[in-house]
Every structure is written in C-alpha cells, then in structure tokens.
Amino acid sequence: MSQLPMVCPSMTNAQLLSIDSMRTFVQREIEPLSSAMRYGAVSRNQLLELTQAVSEFGLPGMIIPKALGGHGGDWVTQGRLFEELAMGSVELAWQVLINIFASTLVLQQPALCERYLPDLIVGRSLFGITLNGSTSALHGRRKGAEWILDGRSDIVAANLHADVLICAVREHSQASSFLLLDRSVDRYEIRHYRDIEGRQQTCMQVTQACLPIERVLGDANADSPLTRHLFDVSKLHEAVVHLARGRSLLDASIARAKANTQFGRPIAAQHMVARQFAELATQLEAARLMCSQGFEQLDNGRLSGDTASRARLMAYETAKRIERRVSRIESHPSQTGWQHSDALLHLLSENIADDAQHIANALIGDLPGASDES
Structure with missing residues (x-):
C-alpha cells in the first residue's frame, strides 16, 4: 500500500x-x-x-x-x-x-x-498511433471516395499486436490528416528494428491500402487543434507518470527508513530525515494538484497547453528532486523501486527541455536582453 x-x-x-x-x-x-x-x-x-x-x-x-x-x-x-x-x-x-x-x-x-x-x-x-517525421512518413492520395496509403512511419506508439492504428497521413506538403487503419481489413506491418546506435525502435509499413473516406478522423497538421490536443493530453498524462515515479521512490525510501535503524532507533524517526520526507511529500502533492487543474480543464471542455506543459515540468522536476534527496538520505546506491521504461513518453509530445524553454521565454521574454540569453 x-x-x-x-x-x-x-x-x-x-x-x-x-x-x-x-x-x-x-x-x-x-x-x-x-x-x-x-x-x-x-x-x-x-x-x-x-x-x-x-x-x-x-x-x-x-x-x-x-x-x-x-x-x-x-x-x-x-x-x-x-x-x-x-x-x-x-x-x-x-x-x-x-x-x-x-x-x-x-x-x-x-x-x-x-x-x-x-x-x-x-x-x-489494442490501438496505436503513428506520426510523420522528417525522414519517414505515410503518404496518401484521394481517389474518388477512397484514400490510397503508402509509406513507412518511424514514429510509432503502438504494440506489435495493435489491432487498429490512428495514422498521420501526408497528402502534400501543406496538408495531413489522421486516418484509421484496421488490421482486420487493411494490410500493414509493425516491427522492431535497431537504429545506428543499437537501440530498439518500432516502425510501421503500409503498401497500397485503400481506405473509405469515413476513416478520416481530422486534421493532422502540426498546428491543428486536434494535434495540439493530442500533444497536450499526452503531456498531462506524462506528468502523471512522473508523479507515479516520484511517489514510488518516496514510498520505497520511507519504508526502508522505517525498517532500518541508526543509533538505536528507526532512521525515519530522526528529525531531519522526517522533515525531508514531509517536504518531498508536500512537493509531490503540489505537482498532483497541478495535474488535477489540467484534468479539470478537460472536464470543462478545453485543456490549456500552458497548463499541460507546466504540470509536466513540475512533476518531472519533483520526481528528479525526490530521487536525488532519497539518494542522499540513504547515503548509498539502492534499488529505486522504479524499474519502468519511459520509451513512449517522448513520442506524442514535444521534448521536455524545449517545453521548459518555452515556459521560460513566456515569463522573461519581454525583459531587455532576455532573448539574447535564451
């Protein structure tokens, strides 16, 4: 528990x-x-x-x-x-x-x-999502009441066994749409491959798939409301994953501090240790409340991209702070209690460092000289 x-x-x-x-x-x-x-x-x-x-x-x-x-x-x-x-x-x-x-x-x-x-x-x-990148893309052309799809995507958030894919399809340089591919009627392949650095990646290939026009889900251009919504909701859930990471690290450290003794009493009973745990728990709860604000906005009909970005940054930094502080409290390397992969975290939203820079620019961009330093 x-x-x-x-x-x-x-x-x-x-x-x-x-x-x-x-x-x-x-x-x-x-x-x-x-x-x-x-x-x-x-x-x-x-x-x-x-x-x-x-x-x-x-x-x-x-x-x-x-x-x-x-x-x-x-x-x-x-x-x-x-x-x-x-x-x-x-x-x-x-x-x-x-x-x-x-x-x-x-x-x-x-x-x-x-x-x-x-x-x-x-x-x-099981659904999956593919996006177009600079070096790979799915291409589509309209033929009457159908779309003809070809190409390969290297930005794939999907299990190899995915039954249905929501794919960003490029019609020409100025237009992209999300279309739905169904494995039961369309032929596509999802497989793993190794990149030049030896890391396992996932790609998706489709050849001459004919889709009815009813499978179009919306505008997939980078600045479209649908794409922005996809990215922002993904950021908000990524923030929740960082919350779970911080919570897992802190829970595990508290449990060890209760079980281990120093100077004849549990480590958790020491004033400085207990205070650090309390501070970290408070910071974690503050990050959770930031995430809750984003979910409340979704309930009200529209999630602010700024809220999603701030929630993710806050949760990420809180989890990292917990990891560093726990390491100092325990004074030796230990099992973190968090052994999960974050391989999919970056696929459906912008890089967190770039996002942090955008937040900073919004805060200080109007100050003299701020743009020169960023």
Missing part, C-alpha cells in the same frame, strides 16, 4: 473507493507482471486480458457517456486511476492511454463509433 496520504480535493466517497480499488488491483495483478510488460514478454492474449481487467475500473471508459456504454465519469477521476495504473506498469498505462485517445476520437465520428467504441470501452482491442 502507498505510504503517502494523498489529498483528493472535492472527491466523493465513490470516487475515492474506485481509486482505492484500482490501487489494490494493481498491486495484486499488475505489479507481478511489470517486468514481463517492460521487456515485451507478454502475448497479445495476455495484454488483452489486462486491458479488459483494467476496463472494469473505468479505463478508458470513465469519460464516455453511460448511454454509449461508458462510466459517465470525469477526467479528474480518470487521471487518478491512470496514476494508480502507472504505479504498477507504465507500459500498460501507455497502452490504455492510447486507447483513451482513440475512444475520444471515434466518439466524434458516428460512422466509426458503433464499430470501434464498444471494444475500446471493454478493452477488447
């Missing part, structure tokens, strides 16, 4: 119960499989069993109206459920997040909603 009491502003008993239930489920069922998830040693059927189990707690169906088979809940609760899931497996959490993206997109398309939303809500399908 978590060592840290968490502030839950304006949450009902039902919401708190759902979060506690998710936490218990993750500890019992997800954490034992986290290593297999991290190394890709989980079969498609095993992964679907997990996504179906998670769906019973409201991921990804929390924000889907009850009339359409969802839970009819809110983004704030969904964000807290996502944090609990990320505590057990970031890899599974990111698959669920992609399914959340997919459910919100197909929800806006009546022609696709009936076909794909029911399976998404109950976790019976």
Whole structure:
C-alpha cells in the first residue's frame, strides 16, 4: 500500500473507493507482471486480458457517456486511476492511454463509433498511433471516395499486436490528416528494428491500402487543434507518470527508513530525515494538484497547453528532486523501486527541455536582453 496520504480535493466517497480499488488491483495483478510488460514478454492474449481487467475500473471508459456504454465519469477521476495504473506498469498505462485517445476520437465520428467504441470501452482491442517525421512518413492520395496509403512511419506508439492504428497521413506538403487503419481489413506491418546506435525502435509499413473516406478522423497538421490536443493530453498524462515515479521512490525510501535503524532507533524517526520526507511529500502533492487543474480543464471542455506543459515540468522536476534527496538520505546506491521504461513518453509530445524553454521565454521574454540569453 502507498505510504503517502494523498489529498483528493472535492472527491466523493465513490470516487475515492474506485481509486482505492484500482490501487489494490494493481498491486495484486499488475505489479507481478511489470517486468514481463517492460521487456515485451507478454502475448497479445495476455495484454488483452489486462486491458479488459483494467476496463472494469473505468479505463478508458470513465469519460464516455453511460448511454454509449461508458462510466459517465470525469477526467479528474480518470487521471487518478491512470496514476494508480502507472504505479504498477507504465507500459500498460501507455497502452490504455492510447486507447483513451482513440475512444475520444471515434466518439466524434458516428460512422466509426458503433464499430470501434464498444471494444475500446471493454478493452477488447489494442490501438496505436503513428506520426510523420522528417525522414519517414505515410503518404496518401484521394481517389474518388477512397484514400490510397503508402509509406513507412518511424514514429510509432503502438504494440506489435495493435489491432487498429490512428495514422498521420501526408497528402502534400501543406496538408495531413489522421486516418484509421484496421488490421482486420487493411494490410500493414509493425516491427522492431535497431537504429545506428543499437537501440530498439518500432516502425510501421503500409503498401497500397485503400481506405473509405469515413476513416478520416481530422486534421493532422502540426498546428491543428486536434494535434495540439493530442500533444497536450499526452503531456498531462506524462506528468502523471512522473508523479507515479516520484511517489514510488518516496514510498520505497520511507519504508526502508522505517525498517532500518541508526543509533538505536528507526532512521525515519530522526528529525531531519522526517522533515525531508514531509517536504518531498508536500512537493509531490503540489505537482498532483497541478495535474488535477489540467484534468479539470478537460472536464470543462478545453485543456490549456500552458497548463499541460507546466504540470509536466513540475512533476518531472519533483520526481528528479525526490530521487536525488532519497539518494542522499540513504547515503548509498539502492534499488529505486522504479524499474519502468519511459520509451513512449517522448513520442506524442514535444521534448521536455524545449517545453521548459518555452515556459521560460513566456515569463522573461519581454525583459531587455532576455532573448539574447535564451
């Protein structure tokens, strides 16, 4: 169980119960499989069993109206459920997040909603997302009421077993669209490869796929509202993953400090150590409240990109601060209690360092000489 009491502003008993239930489920069922998830040693059927189990707690169906088979809940609760899931497996959490993206997109398309939303809500399908890059892209051309797709994407946020892909497709230099590729009717390949530095990457290849015009989901240009929304929601959930990292590190350190003694008493009982733990827990809660502000904005209809960026930066820096402070408290290298991969974190949003620079420029850009120093 978590060592840290968490502030839950304006949450009902039902919401708190759902979060506690998710936490218990993750500890019992997800954490034992986290290593297999991290190394890709989980079969498609095993992964679907997990996504179906998670769906019973409201991921990804929390924000889907009850009339359409969802839970009819809110983004704030969904964000807290996502944090609990990320505590057990970031890899599974990111698959669920992609399914959340997919459910919100197909929800806006009546022609696709009936076909794909029911399976998404109950976790019976695995979605993925591909984006165009400077050296790889999917290209499409319209032919009557169809799109013809060709090409390769090296920016792939998808499991090798993904049933459906939401793909950014370049029509020409000035126009791109998101289209839906369905493995059951379209031929595409997802595979791993090694880059020049020996790191495992994922690519997707498609040849002469014919898609009906109804599979178009929206504008995929970099500055389109849909793309910006995708990036901002991804940043906000990335912030939650950093929260989970900081929480895991701090929980593990507190547990060790309670169990280990120095000068005849538990290390956690020492005034300076206890004070540092309290400060770190407070900073972690402040970062969580920043994330909650972003989820509240989603509930109100629009997430501010500035809020998402600040939440991610704050959560990231808080997790790093916890890691450094814990290392000093324990005075020797130790297991962090956090062994998850962050390989997908950068795929669906801007680099965090660039984002931090944008925040800084917004704060000081109008001062004399600020632009020269940035």
